[in-house]
Amino acid sequence: MVGLLNTSSIMMCPHAGTVSVTSSNTKTKAGGNYVIRSSDTFTIAGCAFTISSSPHPCVQVRWVQPALKSKVVGDFVLNANSVGLCVAGDQAVQGTVLINSTQSQVSGL
Secondary structure, three states, X not given: OEEEXXXXXXXXXXXXXXXXXXXXXXXXXXXXXXXXXXXXXXXXXXXXOEEOOEEOOEEEEEEXXXXXXXXXXXXXXXXXXXXXEEEEOOOOEEEEOEEEEOOOXXXXX
């Protein structure tokens, strides 16, 4: 089993943009902060990606592989093995989200 992601987990796009999460979960915590789910809102700020010298930053994360069995408030949670796609404003996929840290007190599949 691997650690669940929570609102203090550190995530980035492949171009060093910072991922922020707005979670609607107000019931379940892990490691002192609320567990995040694939249905939460994930925005990216500070992405430096360009195409032909024109800015084309990642702006959000779309999760394609949440945890396979663990749910919170009726939706699948995210863990260290989850896969999220970083997408631009035009919905172009620009790489996978990098999960740099998570809490280690609670794990799940």
